[in-house]
Amino acid sequence: MERAKEILIYLKDKIVAGCKFLWKHIKRGFKKLRRWFRRYIRRLIRHTKEKDYSLLIYTIIAIVLFILFIVLIGKLFSHKNKDKEKTTTEITTEATTEDPAVAAQNQLISQANTIYQNNSSFMVLVNSTHPLQDGYAFEQYTLNCGEIIDSRIHTDLVNMLEACNDAGHEYAIVSGYRNKAKQQTDYDDTVATYIGQGMTQEEAEAEASKYVQKPGYSEHETGLALDIAGLGYTSLDESLASDETVVWLMNNCYNYGFIVRYPSDKTAVTGISYEPWHFRYVGVEAATFMHDNNLSLEEFYQLIGM
Numbered sequence: 001m002e003r004a005k006e007i008l009i010y011l012k013d014k015i016v017a018g019c020k021f022l023w024k025h026i027k028r029g030f031k032k033l034r035r036w037f038r039r040y041i042r043r044l045i046r047h048t049k050e051k052d053y054s055l056l057i058y059t060i061i062a063i064v065l066f067i068l069f070i071v072l073i074g075k076l077f078s079h080k081n082k083d084k085e086k087t088t089t090e091i092t093t094e095a096t097t098e099d100p101a102v103a104a105q106n107q108l109i110s111q112a113n114t115i116y117q118n119n120s121s122f123m124v125l126v127n128s129t130h131p132l133q134d135g136y137a138f139e140q141y142t143l144n145c146g147e148i149i150d151s152r153i154h155t156d157l158v159n160m161l162e163a164c165n166d167a168g169h170e171y172a173i174v175s176g177y178r179n180k181a182k183q184q185t186d187y188d189d190t191v192a193t194y195i196g197q198g199m200t201q202e203e204a205e206a207e208a209s210k211y212v213q214k215p216g217y218s219e220h221e222t223g224l225a226l227d228i229a230g231l232g233y234t235s236l237d238e239s240l241a242s243d244e245t246v247v248w249l250m251n252n253c254y255n256y257g258f259i260v261r262y263p264s265d266k267t268a269v270t271g272i273s274y275e276p277w278h279f280r281y282v283g284v285e286a287a288t289f290m291h292d293n294n295l296s297l298e299e300f301y302q303l304i305g306m
C-alpha cells in the first residue's frame with residue numbers, strides 16, 4: 001500500500017514538472033514569435049517609408065495564399081460532409097421509393113413459385129425451344145366429338161363448355177390431343193400448302209411454324225391444349241377474335257383453368273402468331289394468376305427463374 005502511494009506521488013510530481021517545463025517553453029516560443037513579428041512590422045514600415053515595396057508585396061502575397069489555403073481546406077471539409085449527407089438521403093430515398101416495388105415483385109415471385117409447386121404437372125412448357133420430353137404420357141379421355149384430352153382436365157373443360165352454352169353460345173371443338181404422327185402430317189400438309197402457293201421449302205417451313213409446330217414441339221401432344229371455335233366456323237384464323245363464342249371463352253376460360261396461350265400482345269414472347277382459338281389448361285390457380293398479372297406461360301417461367 002505504502003509503496004503504491006509512493007509511486008503515485010512520484011508520478012504526480014513528474015507530470016507536474018513536465019507540464020511546467022512545457023508551459024515555460026511555450027511561453028518562451030510565444031515571446032520569440034512576438035519579438036520576430038514586431039521586428040518584421042518595423043522592417044515593413046521602414047521599407048515602405050523608403051519606398052521599397054518588395055517586402056510589402058511579399059507580405060500581401062503570403063496573406064492571400066494563406067487565406068486561399070484556409071478557404072480550400074474549408075471547402076474540402078464541407079464537400080465531404082455534403083457527400084455524406086447526399087449518400088444518406090439517397091439511401092433513404094431509395095429505401096422509400098424502391099422497397100414497395102421490390103417487395104411487391106418478391107411477393108409475386110413467391111406466389112408464382114407456390115402455384116408452380118401445386119400445379120407443375122399441368123404447367124409443362126412446350127415451345128420452339130422446349131420440346132416435349134421423350135415418353136411423355138398421360139391418361140387419355142375421349143370426348144363425344146372423338147377428340148382426345150388428358151383425363152384430368154375433363155371436369156373443368158365440361159364445366160367451361162356448359163357455362164359457355166348457358167351464356168347462349170355454341171362451340172365446336174376443332175382439335176385436342178395430337179400424337180407425333182398426326183402432328184407430323186399436319187406440319188407437312190401446311191408446308192405443302194405454302195409451297196403450292198409459290199414459296200420455297202425454307203419459306204414454307206418458316207411460315208408454317210407460325211401456326212403448326214414440328215412434332216415434339218406442339219402443345220397438342222400434351223393433351224392439355226384444345227382448339228375451340230364457334231359452331232359453323234370456317235377456318236382457324238384471326239377473324240375468330242370477334243366470334244362471340246371465342247370472345248366468351250377468352251374472357252372466362254381462366255375461371256376453369258385455361259389460358260389463351262397465344263395472345264395478340266405476346267407474339268414476341270411466345271413466338272407464335274395470335275391464336276384466339278387455342279386454349280391451354282394449366283389449372284385454375286395458375287390460370288387466374290396469369291390472367292390477373294397478364295403473363296404468358298413463357299413469362300411465368302421467367303418469373304420463377306426457370
Ligand SMILES: [Zn+2]
Nearest residue numbers: 225226227278
Ligand atoms: Zn392449337
